[in-house]
Amino acid sequence: xxxxxxxxxxxxxxxxxxxxxxxxxxxxxxxxxxxxxxxxxxxxxxxxxxxxxxxxxxxxxxxxxxxxxxxxxxxxxxxxxxxxxxxxxxxxxxxxxxxxxxxxxxxxxxxxxxxxxxxxxxxxxxxxxxxxxxxxxxxxxxxxxxxxxxxxxxxxxxxxxxxxxxxxxxxxxxxxxxxxxxxxxxxxxxxxxxxxxxxxxxxxxxxxxxxxxxxxxxxxxxxxxxxxxxxxxxxxxxxxxxxxxxxxxxxxxxxxxxxxxxxxxxxxxxxxxxxxxxxxxxxxxxxxxxxxxxxxxxxxxxxxxxxxxxxxxxxxxxxxxxxxxxxxxxxxxxxxxxxxxxxxxxxxxxxxxxxxxxxxxxxxxxxxxxxxxxxxxxxxxxxxxxxxxxxxxxxxxxxxxxxxxxxxxxxxxxxxxxxxxxxxxxxxxxxxxxxxxxxxxxxxxxxxxxxxxxxxxxxxxxxxxxxxxxxxxxxxxxxxxxxxxxxxxxxxxxx
Amino acid sequence: xxxxxxxxxxxxxxxxxxxxxxxxxxxxxxxxxxxxxxxxxxxxxxxxxxxxxxxxxxxxxxxxxxxxxxxxxxxxxxxxxxxxxxxxxxxxxxxxxxxxxxxxxxxxxxxxxxxxxxxxxxxxxxxxxxxxxxxxxxxxxxxxxxxxxxxxxxxxxxxxxxxxxxxxxxxxxxxxxxxxxxxxxxxxxxxxxxxxxxxxxxxxxxxxxxxxxxxxxxxxxxxxxxxxxxxxxxxxxxxxxxxxxxxxxxxxxxxxxxxxxxxxxxxxxxxxxxxxxxxxxxxxxxxxxxxxxxxxxxxxxxxxxxxxxxxxxxxxxxxxxxxxxxxxxxxxxxxxxxxxxxxxxxxxxxxxxxxxxxxxxxxxxxxxxxxxxxxxxxxxxxxxxxxxxxxx
Numbered sequence: 001x002x003x004x005x006x007x008x009x010x011x012x013x014x015x016x017x018x019x020x021x022x023x024x025x026x027x028x029x030x031x032x033x034x035x036x037x038x039x040x041x042x043x044x045x046x047x048x049x050x051x052x053x054x055x056x057x058x059x060x061x062x063x064x065x066x067x068x069x070x071x072x073x074x075x076x077x078x079x080x081x082x083x084x085x086x087x088x089x090x091x092x093x094x095x096x097x098x099x100x101x102x103x104x105x106x107x108x109x110x111x112x113x114x115x116x117x118x119x120x121x122x123x124x125x126x127x128x129x130x131x132x133x134x135x136x137x138x139x140x141x142x143x144x145x146x147x148x149x150x151x152x153x154x155x156x157x158x159x160x161x162x163x164x165x166x167x168x169x170x171x172x173x174x175x176x177x178x179x180x181x182x183x184x185x186x187x188x189x190x191x192x193x194x195x196x197x198x199x200x201x202x203x204x205x206x207x208x209x210x211x212x213x214x215x216x217x218x219x220x221x222x223x224x225x226x227x228x229x230x231x232x233x234x235x236x237x238x239x240x241x242x243x244x245x246x247x248x249x250x251x252x253x254x255x256x257x258x259x260x261x262x263x264x265x266x267x268x269x270x271x272x273x274x275x276x277x278x279x280x281x282x283x284x285x286x287x288x289x290x291x292x293x294x295x296x297x298x299x300x301x302x303x304x305x306x307x308x309x310x311x312x313x314x315x316x317x318x319x320x321x322x323x324x325x326x327x328x329x330x331x332x333x334x335x336x337x338x339x340x341x342x343x344x345x346x347x348x349x350x351x352x353x354x355x356x357x358x359x360x361x362x363x364x365x366x367x368x369x370x371x372x373x374x375x376x377x378x379x380x381x382x383x384x385x386x387x388x389x390x391x392x393x394x395x396x397x398x399x400x401x402x403x404x405x406x407x408x409x410x411x412x413x414x415x416x417x418x419x420x421x422x423x424x425x426x427x428x429x430x431x432x433x434x435x436x437x438x439x440x441x442x443x444x445x446x447x448x449x450x451x452x453x454x455x456x457x458x459x460x461x462x463x464x465x466x467x468x469x470x471x472x473x474x475x476x477x478x479x480x481x482x483x484x485x486x487x488x489x490x491x492x493x494x495x
Numbered sequence: 496x497x498x499x500x501x502x503x504x505x506x507x508x509x510x511x512x513x514x515x516x517x518x519x520x521x522x523x524x525x526x527x528x529x530x531x532x533x534x535x536x537x538x539x540x541x542x543x544x545x546x547x548x549x550x551x552x553x554x555x556x557x558x559x560x561x562x563x564x565x566x567x568x569x570x571x572x573x574x575x576x577x578x579x580x581x582x583x584x585x586x587x588x589x590x591x592x593x594x595x596x597x598x599x600x601x602x603x604x605x606x607x608x609x610x611x612x613x614x615x616x617x618x619x620x621x622x623x624x625x626x627x628x629x630x631x632x633x634x635x636x637x638x639x640x641x642x643x644x645x646x647x648x649x650x651x652x653x654x655x656x657x658x659x660x661x662x663x664x665x666x667x668x669x670x671x672x673x674x675x676x677x678x679x680x681x682x683x684x685x686x687x688x689x690x691x692x693x694x695x696x697x698x699x700x701x702x703x704x705x706x707x708x709x710x711x712x713x714x715x716x717x718x719x720x721x722x723x724x725x726x727x728x729x730x731x732x733x734x735x736x737x738x739x740x741x742x743x744x745x746x747x748x749x750x751x752x753x754x755x756x757x758x759x760x761x762x763x764x765x766x767x768x769x770x771x772x773x774x775x776x777x778x779x780x781x782x783x784x785x786x787x788x789x790x791x792x793x794x795x796x797x798x799x800x801x802x803x804x805x806x807x808x809x810x811x812x813x814x815x816x817x818x819x820x821x822x823x824x825x826x827x828x829x830x831x832x833x834x835x836x837x838x839x840x841x842x843x844x845x846x847x848x849x850x851x852x853x854x855x856x857x858x859x860x861x862x863x864x865x866x867x868x869x870x871x872x873x874x875x876x877x878x879x880x881x882x883x884x885x886x887x
Binding site for chain 2: 253
């Protein structure tokens, strides 16, 4: 992975920089030994590793501001990090940059039930928010599969999703406000316990900005009343086309399930071998449909979905009769990744989105790619919103397989874009999909995004080397393109 | 005053680039219903974008619709209704509040003003439904962002930035929005006679309960002292939930339950601001606060002898103030206090709009950031300059 050329001058000043940062974050807040820096050398995308210059663990907003100001003044790059669970390399360190770890920001600051929100520090885990409010029947809706470990600050950076996005939205739809610090060390508050921005929706821009615009130091999220009832259906189909048609028919009937997940045969078998919950082995595709809400609604809609499944050639259909049974339906899906890991040793999780109607096209294309690269692929799919997670099986001990798996993953993502979809549904661009950005955006599109980056971080010190395939100087991006004294389209009459 | 009417994105880009080169500002207009919203814009030219109209594609099973931004909302609503779908954020028709005829508002206007109705707390706003767009920025360049799928985190979410930018960053040429199935049935509970504090308590009880309330509004005494709570969903569900909610709220009042058309009417009235269309001389404020802070804002409104009503469970107040020197800006913005929130002057006379900050004044660091964002899209400040803040 090509990263920005490290600045030897900065690396040579490591001891001096460590000493200066200790003035801001005393004691163990600055990590400089090789042994202690090692755990930070990669995130959830473990194929890429890089030792950071230093790791800094501030515990107050003032410290964050002072660290950023120091880094700006000394032109030191900064890689913000939450729990390091990113699957796209969003927190991959730089040899000439510090990792700014937010783990010490781990407190819930306020639980406000009357206003239905929680104010938390960014290092609180996603599940930690639900734990703080579940005694009163509330929960925080977005549920990325890493929710036990990933932090709310990381969720804001990546605009994390989960299996309930279609009905309850992504992080961006559930965050009411943030406090963040700019690279200039200015503390800015956006939103709060109220709705909507008073000026430009910079909160909407910050969410999903992958640590390139600022460092989040506080988050206010909305919490929801946990649906009183949830029931699930486990539906087997003779083909993925039938399963796809069933999904379309459910939505056409006006039903928005809380979750709707599809698995292909390889994933079904891997999951069943792993957790033994009674998934049918003789079907080509399996659909888990969860309906949540008030009991009368759930009972009514479960019947509707069951009828739709029958009309779409369902080979089997089980309706959960208890919460234990519902959780058993989910157990296989939730264990799909480790289950696939069991059969192959290594797997590479891809994350793209397609218009749902193109499902059979993308599955056909993946079968061809699987043959071309000689690597099997198991598919799990957030069927409601078109977000695919193909798992490419490979063996890292075999020479060249890692590279083949990555190349195949890139081909799958390009296929998603060709079919009208996008490069990433919830894992982010990071370093992983950075060099594919030009498959989706032309240079002018990307320049409009990069100029927004310049508005926040004109020196490009925050998380450089992520998201954008090329680094441009802001002054160069700001220039209007005037050729020989004329703007574009000289043939059209002007004012 | 020249009125330009580009036919396609190429012509539009050329016009904007030409205006930028000369430093001549453009007022961007489609339906023209909300020209009274924002600071008065004085530009040598108008940019009429009505050519960018029409539904380009609509796939009900995919829950997405792509259209030209100048497509009238009436056409969007009609098309969606034929497939039993809606724009879930329930945007109202603000035209009549500004004296424009009903039904002329466009999709693009709704999006760039980030309009949302009573379903906002549950379903989000316009900003939560714009999935992607094509546009011409103030630099005169054609660009796109986002996509045509529901779940997408590829690159910065510029759709959020376009919503609520009031045409100051770019001119939209095509938009893709997320749609949802229309609720099959609706019930509205009406609780009569509650004062503001009790009404907010009742709304909080309902919103924090298990019945999945999709609208919570309070109309004080002068509008009939009614507290409204809405339930939507399949028919058997709303029936049962309405009865359950009625029982849960008996300590506040014995609720009357409205069905179907009668149940939907008050929400349409709220979204369309019908209570305020009749008195165009009154300044109209939209105040967004934490729901529990609603009554404190209402107390400030009473000091101004304002007429007001609550939506969003107490978190949104619409306040109409008779012509005062600053239309009540100091009193209302003073009442926001530490709890935060913002007050927007939605309607006022042209002279007041030139003097009173229309949007909530921002702290210096935030204002400076906003200016740099404006500059990144529109360095020559030619698109609706000064419409939001003087400096933008």
